[in-house]
Amino acid sequence: MLELDDASRHYIVAGRTVAALDDVTQHFSDGSITTVVGRSGCGKTTLLRLLAGLTEPSSGRVQRAPSHSIGVVFQEARLMPWLDVAANVAFPLKKRLSEAEIADRVSDSLSLVGLTEARRALPSQLSGGMAQRVAIARALAQHPDILLLDEPFSALDAFTRRRLQGVLIDIWQERRPTVVLVTHDVEEAVLLGESVIEMESGRVVGRVPLDIPFPREATDPAVVDYRRRILARLVDGAPFSSIQNPRRNP
């Protein structure tokens, strides 16, 4: 269970109250994969931080099964500079699993992100994209029940991004965590979401279910069509209800 009930988050900026998140109610069912898309500053990151428990709502509630473990991939890699790559991936697992299990998890997730060779490198020796892949490996190694990702692929080159998008879908299909992924890239949102939540000025302005089977191709006409419609909505402000499922309403 993962849910926001009338959740708001206000900040006081120069004496004025600004709502980063304004009365948002959303349910994320167990084992679903949802993408959240919107401009910079629309409240997507705040939404994710509330779900992660890193920020408390100013009003309303965040509900999460207490037994559910959380893995988070932040916008920045956030690696511990004093630990090498393998130790960074192992960081959340220490004292929770046996050394042998940790070693297996680390190897598996480093190979998933293609960084087996770099396991002994220090973060200062990594490029930005490599560091971000280590951060992704760290979250995957946790085998979390809830996986929250904030623009996880934006630091990556196009080829690596495409590959890791595939890895994410594979992992999701295999282990079925509840995934919420925040992105400003509409194509990515359409490629990865069972449904896409669109946000504007701290509010959820639409939630579109996409019944396109995984793995999806960027060139798939259905993907292209959704992308075009969501983009049109974001740019022109066309009402969200006008976006129909192209399969049901050809």
Place this chain on the structure above:
Amino acid sequence: MPARRILVPATVFASVILLWWLTHQAGWTNAYLLPAPAAVIEALVDLAASGLLVKHTLVSLQRVLLGFGLSVGLALPLAVLMSASRPARAVLDPLLEFARQVPPLALIPLLILWLGIGEAQKLGIIVLASFFPVFLGFRGGIDGVDTKLVEVGRVAGLSRREILTRIVLPSALPELVVGLRISLGYSWRALVGAELIASSAGLGYMIIDAENLARTDIVLAGILVIGAIGLLSDLVLRLAIGRAFPWLSPHLEAARA
């Protein structure tokens, strides 16, 4: 690269000595005020041969290491306590801020009254001089911890204690290292100050004793030894830290005590 790292400073030192020798040869300097390099080297050799140099050096070294060790031993727990506890901070901050403004040398008269003229007084001066850099370095490191790294620990479900030991303390290390190096340098400076007053052994004593005997060559020899040991101890500290924490290597180049 390592060759150049030795070559450049060696050339600088050699040039200074050459200049020193030349001014002497040209007769520009008074041999009493600035003895010739050869005279200073001769004094060094004599001191070494008589065993006095080793004796004074060992006495001084022991005082520095003990004083420095005491400072570190006091500063680290205090920094952790003050970073973790708001009441401790509220009580201790003003007191320490006041104490920080007072030069240790100004406290020498009080220290002599309280601690006598023995070892305790000398250690007291060294501790006063070397406590603050390491204390402030560690506090700055702890307070300056990247909250983004702390959040990584929070989402991983780490306890407060685990966050302290696994994230906050390691991330404070670079600033701690800078503090340690500055402290060690200050220990040396304070040591000589301490030994100039009421002392019967140590490099500071050797210098003041030589001054009384009008032996400028020994004064200069003492200064050279103190400088050389200071450089050497900083090098040893840097090597030890670099070996223990390889990821700190870039920080070690940046900061000079």
